[in-house]
Each structure stands twice: as structure tokens, then as C-alpha cells.
Amino acid sequence: MFCMTNCPTLIVMVGLPARGKTYISKKLTRYLNWIGVPTKEFNVGQYRRDLVKTYKSFEFFLPDNEEGLKIRKQCALAALNDVQQYLSEENGHVAVFDATNTTRERRETIFRFGEENGYKTFFVESVCVDPEVIAANIVQVKLGSPDYVDCSNDEATEDFMKRIECYKNTYEMLDETLDKDLSYIKIMDVGRSYLVNRVMDHIQSRIVYYLMNIHVTPRSIYLCRHGESELNLKGRIGGDTGLSLRGKEFAKSLAQFINEQNIKDLKVWTSQMKRTIQTAEALGVPYEQWKVLNEIDAGVCEEMTYEEIQENYPLEFALRDQDKYRYRYPKGESYEDLVQRLEPVIMELERQENVLVICHQAVMRCLLAYFLDKTAEQLPYLKCPLHSVLKLTPVAYGCKVESIFLNIEAVNTHRDKPENVGVDRSREEALRTVPNHL
Amino acid sequence: MSEVGELTQTPLQKVWIPHASNRLHQRRGSAVPQFTNSPTMVILVGLPARGKTYISKKLTHYLNWIGIPTKVFNVGQYRREAVQTYQNYEFFRPDNQEAMHIRRQCALAALKDVHTYLSREEGQVAVFDATNTTRERRNMILQFAGDHGYKVFFIESICDDPDIIEENITQVKLSSPDYKDCNREEVVEDFLKRIECYQLHYQPLDDELDSALSYIKIFNVGLRYLVNRVQDHVQSRTVYYLMNIHVTPRAIYLTRHGESRHNLQGRIGGDSGLSPRGKQVGAGHGGDSGLSPRGKQFASALAGFIESQNIRELKVWTSHMKRTIQTAEALHVPYEQWKALNEIDAGVCEEMSYEEIQAHHPEEFALRDQDKYRYRYPKGESYEDLVQRLEPVIMELERQENVLVICHQAVMRCLLAYFLDKSAEELPYLKCPLHTVLKLTPVAYGCQVESIFLNVEAVNTHRERPQNVDVTREPEEALGTVPPHY
Numbered sequence: 042m043f044c045m046t047n048c049p050t051l052i053v054m055v056g057l058p059a060r061g062k063t064y065i066s067k068k069l070t071r072y073l074n075w076i077g078v079p080t081k082e083f084n085v086g087q088y089r090r091d092l093v094k095t096y097k098s099f100e101f102f103l104p105d106n107e108e109g110l111k112i113r114k115q116c117a118l119a120a121l122n123d124v125q126q127y128l129s130e131e132n133g134h135v136a137v138f139d140a141t142n143t144t145r146e147r148r149e150t151i152f153r154f155g156e157e158n159g160y161k162t163f164f165v166e167s168v169c170v171d172p173e174v175i176a177a178n179i180v181q182v183k184l185g186s187p188d189y190v191d192c193s194n195d196e197a198t199e200d201f202m203k204r205i206e207c208y209k210n211t212y213e214m215l216d217e218t219l220d221k222d223l224s225y226i227k228i229m230d231v232g233r234s235y236l237v238n239r240v241m242d243h244i245q246s247r248i249v250y251y252l253m254n255i256h257v258t259p260r261s262i263y264l265c266r267h268g269e270s271e272l273n274l275k276g277r278i279g280g281d282t283g284l285s286l287r288g289k290e291f292a293k294s295l296a297q298f299i300n301e302q303n304i305k306d307l308k309v310w311t312s313q314m315k316r317t318i319q320t321a322e323a324l325g326v327p328y329e330q331w332k333v334l335n336e337i338d339a340g341v342c343e344e345m346t347y348e349e350i351q352e353n354y355p356l357e358f359a360l361r362d363q364d365k366y367r368y369r370y371p372k373g374e375s376y377e378d379l380v381q382r383l384e385p386v387i388m389e390l391e392r393q394e395n396v397l398v399i400c401h402q403a404v405m406r407c408l409l410a411y412f413l414d415k416t417a418e419q420l421p422y423l424k425c426p427l428h429s430v431l432k433l434t435p436v437a438y439g440c441k442v443e444s445i446f447l448n449i450e451a452v453n454t455h456r457d458k459p460e461n462v463g464v465d466r467s468r469e470e471a472l473r474t475v476p477n478h479l
Numbered sequence: 480m481s482e483v484g485e486l487t488q489t490p491l492q493k494v495w496i497p498h499a500s501n502r503l504h505q506r507r508g509s510a511v512p513q514f515t516n517s518p519t520m521v522i523l524v525g526l527p528a529r530g531k532t533y534i535s536k537k538l539t540h541y542l543n544w545i546g547i548p549t550k551v552f553n554v555g556q557y558r559r560e561a562v563q564t565y566q567n568y569e570f571f572r573p574d575n576q577e578a579m580h581i582r583r584q585c586a587l588a589a590l591k592d593v594h595t596y597l598s599r600e601e602g603q604v605a606v607f608d609a610t611n612t613t614r615e616r617r618n619m620i621l622q623f624a625g626d627h628g629y630k631v632f633f634i635e636s637i638c639d640d641p642d643i644i645e646e647n648i649t650q651v652k653l654s655s656p657d658y659k660d661c662n663r664e665e666v667v668e669d670f671l672k673r674i675e676c677y678q679l680h681y682q683p684l685d686d687e688l689d690s691a692l693s694y695i696k697i698f699n700v701g702l703r704y705l706v707n708r709v710q711d712h713v714q715s716r717t718v719y720y721l722m723n724i725h726v727t728p729r730a731i732y733l734t735r736h737g738e739s740r741h742n743l744q745g746r747i748g749g750d751s752g753l754s755p756r757g758k759q760v761g762a763g764h765g766g767d768s769g770l771s772p773r774g775k776q777f778a779s780a781l782a783g784f785i786e787s788q789n790i791r792e793l794k795v796w797t798s799h800m801k802r803t804i805q806t807a808e809a810l811h812v813p814y815e816q817w818k819a820l821n822e823i824d825a826g827v828c829e830e831m832s833y834e835e836i837q838a839h840h841p842e843e844f845a846l847r848d849q850d851k852y853r854y855r856y857p858k859g860e861s862y863e864d865l866v867q868r869l870e871p872v873i874m875e876l877e878r879q880e881n882v883l884v885i886c887h888q889a890v891m892r893c894l895l896a897y898f899l900d901k902s903a904e905e906l907p908y909l910k911c912p913l914h915t916v917l918k919l920t921p922v923a924y925g926c927q928v929e930s931i932f933l934n935v936e937a938v939n940t941h942r943e944r945p946q947n948v949d950v951t952r953e954p955e956e957a958l959g960t961v962p963p964h965y
Contacts, residue, residue: 233707234706237703238703238704240722246878253706253718254715283486315488318486318495319486322497331512332864378818381819
């Protein structure tokens, strides 16, 4: 795999409270991990909550509150300590330092820390003056914060606005002249415009591209597989066949479901395999075909049943169970390869609003893992049954998932990890978790 | 809602489409996803010698290569055709009424051609390359675009570094038709006065006044960018591309792996030596279609060549296939493996000779000759697919400086087509012989190519397009252009 990072990178968030720093930190971390760059976020507010068990009021943040300042600096240093542990000792590639970092003095401390440790530093500043956006942020993520667990919404909002005021007087934005030697991106008004300065390497370039493509407009992403196919019925993997009778029923049912959802400007995407296209055709709406949404290439095992794979390639079968994410079929692909080829799909999904993606089991697992922040170990075992639609709606810092089974029976194609993954296991042990088929 | 009907697969591109004629979407059945809806005008803004034409040409290459029909309209070219001889900078003085009139006429003529291209000739993007330094001129263009339903995206290049400006003048103005009979001093002097003519009335894109426009401002050749209101996919890709290109001098070396055993037998594709783990291919694994003895010789010759070139901080990239990795191993330097650099997947034809393809799949063989760029092997790929998967490689090549890419015939053709701006028709027939290194050096508006044959004999793997590409042709006609092999 192309190695994108030489020295580790320290991403430093900058901005007043309620400007989306944590939202960006978490999203960016999720994206980088998904594409294979080990990344971790360090939220200084969290360190503060761990140290100062109970939050009283905004007065903690007053710029003349000596004790408050001392504690906050301590927390920042503790977080930086953990950053160093992660990047220099635990093989992390990117650390996202999530705090306000609104003074030049604080940023210089962090920059020096980066230099001393051989990290490249990249600043991400979020600037927003639109009161509606700020109010919406407060509602989405602050009201539910542990800081305000016993407060009414009005009390929380009032306190939080005063908290923001505490930072405003000492806020020194990244400056075109004073900070001209730093590498940074300044995001203005939730992405209306961006100022990008001195991008130094590949990973920073990718980060900038990603940040410039994400948005916060409410929308939903619908993920589903093609209707049950002829090969599904026979328990065979891969191939390029058409839908079974029940699969065709599903396609009609999907059309009805989509109609009822009354979705604004829905885009529909399929792979270039017959079964997803047949499914989309039933919707009677325009759709785009993506070759990169094609199912994982099982190479020499294409169109085989698991029983046949066990008979012809028992060693391969066992190796796959040992590490399903990294295992590559002979002359085929791995889940790891799949994630690489799906990256443009994820990028375009971020740009778009309402989208229905009609794809395949392995592909859907990869996409789902991105949205739900699943690890490489969990990804290949995510449950994506036929004839079920997953509706993903971004909310707060994550994604709400609704699973809608469209009431048309289908075979189960989910094979759990067997207990015995040793290459010397018996045929029964290998095939124990194979779902029923014709 | 419609019935779940039957589908057929288009014979050339292997794309599934419904039997019945498509009443819905004229783009259904496209091999690559289409993201462009309304046509887009990309408008360059900036004083002379700020790299506008360089950016225009490069961006146009890139968009065309990834499948978005794009064309440049250089207003200076229209002016050269209207005013046959260029006298001196006084043509550009803001008080030269007659010249102002001519220049406006040229801009309008160019806009007329933009309209023809976008609205009549199925162009998607028109790049309008002129100074466009006044708000008045830009408003005229916005009006024009609005009238025709085109989206507008501005690219402004701002530069105040006199060294860069002088370098630009040296690189591209000295050889301009305007300065055919002048010496270097004369050119620089006149051109600097030309720039001054524009400077007085230059109104850069303004944060406040132009806040509703979509644009990118590039400062000092990419040190800093200001991006405002990116509207859609094409603009997003354009911004990403512009932010990754640079002008630091460097060279890109393209070569294929050393001759393989399959090459000797006239067989296409294949790989071998995949370890039981099925993961990364490493040198020294068993299997047959690694390098031939001559291929190994080439690898050593390549090592010698690279050393003699004394290249600063050379990065070496290979595919995941044994033959490129074996070649790289001989260099004894670190290298990166990209799966995206793997050879085109010939699907059911993998590891066949052309004779075998003719015997088993004569119709496919003919279809491929009919449209080699778009033809997709059954269960395999097309050149068109290859370009899509190579896009991240191109993007990273743009970011990098000195790179050696050890790849494969079809892959190398795609990369070469990008750097030399070859069309989809020419691409699949570009000559990329074994044991030859192509050294590409960016210069002026294009790329200088040096071809270095490393003096180790190899089979020829280049098959020209036969005369008869009809499915009814005789085997002899089909196989007439197959190069000799064992």
C-alpha cells in the first residue's frame, strides 16, 4: 500500500467554542483510519472533565481565573504527553489535537513540541460568525454534553454563550502575515470559503481535499444490496448473474419504499454488475453506474460455493478466516484493496446530499464501516443482509442507523468466523458457519 | 415504477443496459460515472506572466484525460490572428482606443466559440484564458455565461515575486510568435512594459465584492490558496488538482518491467509467485512468469542507468506484480508498490497469446480493434477503466519531484498519454517498448521526452491496429499485426 506518511503529523484545531472543531476532529479521524492511516484524536475538554469532576459554570473559563487557567494548561500538557506516546511509541501516524488553541502563545508551545519530536504540524482553524450556525451547534452537541447534565436547555445555552465570550477577547486568529510560515487551512462559514497555506505533503493534501468536500447540510444515505440473485440462492460467491424471482420482488418493493420516503433530489448509484442494475431499473429513475462499486473480486474462487472453496483451496479458506480484512483471494482482491478503490465513492458521498447506493455485501460492509467508524477487524463481519435497507442520517458527532427489512424473504449470505481457523482444521469445522443454500 | 426487465450487456464496453430503449437517462450505460450537469466556464484572471496559460493547458490535459471534454480558448491567440504583426507593448496601452476595440472583438470572438463548443459540440468545460483583470470584463463574461446556463469558476493567479515573473518570461515569452525577431533583453524590456499597461486597472477578485462568485486564488505559485464557494464535483476536482501541481524542475522516468517469460511467448497479462498468503508479491517467490534472463539483464542495466543519472531524492514506484518488483529489486533502493499500477486486467483472455484469443474469442478480438480505448475484456478492464484507476497515481506524480515508475505496457501508455496530451484514440497505440526508459522533463507548456534504450534486446510486444477490424474478418487478417514470439 502506498505509504503516505514519513514523519508523524500533528493536526491542531483552532477556533472558538461551538465552531465545529470536535465535529471536524472526529470526522477526519474516522476518514484517515478508514483509508488506513492510524489516527487518534485528543480532546482537551475531555481531559478537563476527567480532572475537574464537576463543571459548575462558565466562570471556570474566565481569562482571569488563575486556578482555572492552571488546570487547563495542565490538561493541555497531559494531552500532548499522550500525543507523544501515540505518535512516537505506539505507531500512530496522525494525532488530532482538539482544543480551542485560540492564542498564538498556545499554538507556539504546540508547534515547538511538534518540532522537538519530529512531527509535522498542520493547523485547522474554523471561523464562523453566523449566529444561527452557532446556535444550531449548541443545540446539536452542547445541550447533551456531560457539562450540562443537570441543566435545562435555556440554562445550558446561556452558560455556553458566556463561555464563548470568555475566549473572544484573547482570540488571535491565524494571520496571513504573522503565521505565513505555518501550514494550515482556515475554514470559513462551514465551508463557504477556505484559505490554505503551505501544504507540505501528501497527507496534508488529502486532509485539505477531504475537509473541502464535507458539509453539514442535513441529508440521508441509503445503503442496500441488489435483490437476491441466482447465485445467492445456490450459495455461490461473486459472478455476474441476474435477480432471482424474490430478488425481482425486492426491486419492486424498493421502488415503493423509495417513493414513500419522498426523498428530495435522490441520487441513485449502482455498480456495473447486472444484479444491482436490474434492481435500480425497477425504480424508474435515473442512476449512475460505478465500476468501483463492483463486488470484491474473489479471483480463482469466483462463482464457487464455500464447500467448493474448502475442497479446492482449504489452505486459502483457513487463511481468510485468520485475517479476513487483509486476506487477498489468489488473482483477486482483499477488503483492504476494496477500501482503497471505494475511497472516491466515499469522497463523492460526502459531497452529495440524498443518495441511495445499491451495491454488494463486501462493498456495503466497507461503506458502513466508514460511516459507523468500525475497525478493520469488525468490518468484514458487519451484517448486511439481503432485502434490507440501511438508512444513515448524520446526527451530532456520528450517524443514526435505521434498518428497514422490505419483507421479501431471501437467503442468508452471512458467514460468521468459525471457531477453528487453523490450517489443519477439519472440513466440518471449516464449513460449520456456512449459511443454508440450495 | 417499471417492470424488472431483462438487461443486455453492450458488446464493446460490457455495460449492462435495459433491452428497451432508454426513455429516462441518456447517460445510462456510461462506463464511467458522469458528474457534470451544466457546462462550466473556467475563467483565468491575472496579469501577464502569472502562469495563466500554463494552468489553462495543464488543467485542460487533466480534465480531458479523466474523461471530461475540455478545451482552451486563448484570447491572445485570437489577437495574433486578427493583428498579424505585433509591434510592441504600446498595443496594450489602456489609452490605445483602436487596440482596445480589437482586443474586445477578440474576446467576443472567443466567447462565441466557447458557446459553440459548450452548447453545440458537447464540450463540458471551456477554459477562457485571458487576463480578465477588470471587473467590467468579468461581469461581461458572467452575463454571457448566465445567458447560456453555464456555471462559472474563476482561477486567479497572483504573483509578486520578480524572480518568478522573469523566469516565466524566459520560459514562454522569449519563444512567443510576438517576439520572433527580438533578442532576450528586448523581449524582457517590452514584456515588462506590457505588464505595466495592465497593472493600473487591475482589480483582483475581492473577498467582499466577489463573495458570491466561485473561485480559487493562487498566490505565488501555490504557496497559498483562497477557495470560495466550490459548487460541484468538477470544481472540487479542479481545486484539488490545482493545489497539487507545482513548477519545481524535476524529471519523471517511465519504464516497463524487464522482459518476462510471458512476453517471450507472446502471452498477455498474468502474474505469478503469489505466496500462499496471497498478499504482497515479493521477489524470490516461486512461479514461472517472472523475468526472462534478458529481463534480468535489463534490471541490472536500469540500475546502472539510474546511478549514472545522479538523480536527487529519486522515488521508485512499482505495481504489485512480480515482474515490476523483480526489476525494482535490482536497483537496491527503497520502492513503493501501488496496486493501481497493475497491468490492465484481460479477464477471460489473461495469459493467452493473440493467436489463442483469435481462436477462442474472435468476435471480442475484432471489437477490441474497433475501439481499443473503450473496449473492456469480458470480466476484465478497458483502457478507459485503467485511466480511472490511475488517477491517484497521476495526482501523486504531480505532487512529487523525481520519480521512476516501473510499470506495464497499457499502464505506461495511459501515463504517457497524460503527460504528452494524447487523445483517447492515440493512447492505446503509443509505443512503449520493453527495455526503454522514457525521461519526461516539464518545459514551457509541455513535456520534453527523451527515449533511452538500455541496449538489452527484448521481444516486441506492440501490436498495430490491423486494417480489417470487422468481426467477419479472416484469422490471417486479425493476426497480421501480431509481433513475432516464441
